[in-house]
Amino acid sequence: MQSNLNKLENESIFIFRQAYRSIPNVALLWSLGKDSNVMIWLAFKAFLGKIPFPVVHVDTGKKFKEMYSFRDKYVKKWGLSLIKGSCPSIDKIDPSLPPAARSAARKTEGLRKIIKEKNFRGIIAGIRRDEQGTRAKERIFSPRTDSGTWDIKNQPPEFWDQSNFNYPKSVHVRIHPLLGWTEIDIWEYIKCEKIPVVDLYFSKNGKRYRSLGDEDITLPVESAAKNVDEIIEELKISKTSERSGRKMDHEEENVFERLRSKGYM
């Protein structure tokens, strides 16, 4: 019988290959975080060492400097074809959103812009079901209208690894190869495969970042975990949620659903 990581890896590879075969013009969202690095690694596996589509970094301009240097290093090292997208300023974003969520919504707009500009029909995103309640309800292949909206109450059926790909040109499909992974799976895979990640995940002065977003709306958590092994041990007993340091998640009950139904990852 296959081990859990093996199974997850195979599932993701299958999804990658299915997406590439069935959807014209796909791109992978690289947020520079641990999950999207795992995605890139899995794409290497799926396509036997050479990723046949671009990776997109929708840059809010407010990431940690360590993340930018990580990006510039690994674009070269991994031979990625990188497309940088920019985000509009905060005053262009729905003012009814609470402050951190409003800031995060810039990324939605940046993504919408680059999808339109490059005419992407498929966007591969590294979200996981265990992160957040509405992400738990996602499909692996999730269609979005041209304005990027997610019709939560009317998702298409998806079973036996079969999905519908026959959508009008105005629709793009979000592809979620990591949907079935958990936070600890990600770290165990990083360990097994020796996948590089930004140093911010490791403890300095008793604190580390468990999830990385924009610098001004992301807080570090108390932690002594200085390396991947220690992170795995920490997660086995942790009682706090992965996104506890992400301010946007905790402003209002429905804020994540609002963001996501408008096209946030």
Place this chain on the structure above:
Amino acid sequence: MKNDKNLDVPKIVIVGHVDHGKSSFIGRLLYEIGEIQEEKYRELKKASQKRGDEFEFAFLLDALQDERDQGITIDTTRIFFKTKKRKYVFIDAPGHKEFIRNMITGAASADIAILIVDVKEGIKQQTKKHSYLLKLLGFEKVITLYNKMDKVGYSESKFLNIKFKLETFLSKIGIKSYSSIPISSRKGDNIVTLSKETAWYKGFPFIKVLDEYKIQENEKSEFIRFPVQDIYKMGDKRIIVGRIESGKIKSGTKLIFLPSNESVNVKTLEVWPKAKKEYEVGDCIGITLSDQIFVDKGNMASDIKNPPKLTNRFESRVFWLSKKKIFFNKKYFMKINTGEYEVSINKIKKIIDVESLIEKKKKNVEKNDICEVVIHSSELIPMDDYTFNKSTSRFCLLDEKEIVAGGIVDIGNYPDQREYKDNLKQNIIPENYAVSEIDRSIKYNHRPGIVWLTGLSGAGKSTISKNVEKRLFQKNINVFTLDGDNLRIGLNKNLDFSPEDRTENIRRTAEVANLFTKAGFIVLVSLISPYRSERKKARDIRPEIFREIYIEASLEVCSKRDVKGLYAKAMKGEIKNFTGISSPYEPPEMPNLIINTSKCSIEESVEKLEKFIIKEFSF
């Protein structure tokens, strides 16, 4: 992957009638075993109080605003948790009949199924429907939970009564009740620890039952099934990628590819960064072959001894998910394994009433009905019977826009279908040519094909095919047009327009086209070919590379055009057996492409066909 001690993580689906307590049960369980994170607990408490409840366990899963406001689950969700023994994924499925498609989406990937029933309400419609769907999805046993025991005063007789009824029903559809537990999600009885309230219950609490449950491995079949997902060209290698659905593959394994029926050895295994010696069920791998043969996306590789059946007609049990009813002779797309086929539903054998398990007395299906149908395809499809190999015998049907149904293949119980096995033999191509087809294809950089243009006289077949021929030729494609009128000058000189001679005309043309394909050509056949049955015979010579193109134009338009002055003559009675006037034309039921020349210009029509050919036959 090295040093991976990570154990398997079973997926558990929980199904049952709406409001029988699926989401609440999961919430309660996670609370009892301390798997709800503190901040999550605070957040849920706030959301519950906002809606006037003290604490609603279901909100842990019902994350959508509408779900919380209406108190029902709309879409399936998943939640991860661990017990002392192992990790699990809970899949919560909606119980409302409106959301059957979401229930199936959730349940289809589960390893363990739990059926929950409210002892106060008893067995309801969705209890039965969900059970039946579980059976279709491949479950042979379920854990049954009898919820809301607190509402019936923990009565043993009430429990036994419902249990008897439910087990009677389950046994009729072939599902075994693995364990029956009286619980209360509200009070927490018999979930993690045994309850004092049910001293009469001699079994284990739920969590112990779950931890001891042995997962049956999905596919025990030792016979290789390797559906081709894609083909990657890397340098001079052609790498066939796919997932092993059953069996094992290593270098040197002998495989037979269907529908081409050619056998070949695995040369290398292609996995990044480095391949192991052998791969097994569930592994996504790439392979190269020892000899060049035609392999296409959607083909099925299997071992020589026990390959899947090849058939273009089969029976199936399906669950129908669409509001639209079944239309006979409508074009549906069937996705099975990695293949996609155009099919039609020829017959509804019966519609099953899942409440009484007898046949429903009605003609057509409604949304969420379960029925047995006969499906027909123009191409031969490699497939297994459901009892032989689950993963290679289930499919979904789509119309132009959406998934309308899912189903399982039933070819085992129907001995009258055995004749189709012989198609295997019919498809064997004598390999007595010095230069093989594949060698030619590699040299010409495209595959051979028969592109059969049918339509009324004057519809535009010859004009389109001549123009397409020119364009393809300029792109270095070996292409040739066989025109009905030209053939009648030579090879078919002795034939007239009587039905018998038309049949012979088509037979000869098809055979000539076939020879051209052996020489590596893409042949455009421009021929009225008015009878469906004759076109089918032409297709059957090389079904895998035959494409039927309907050049459509109304009789009115064609007779107005009358380029050759034939319609005028026919109408005067000077030409006998003229198609459309004094002889019938049967339009194709499922052409691979329709070009309507009363709507498209010549230029547009030519471009459409050219694109189609390049897409279908590029190598």
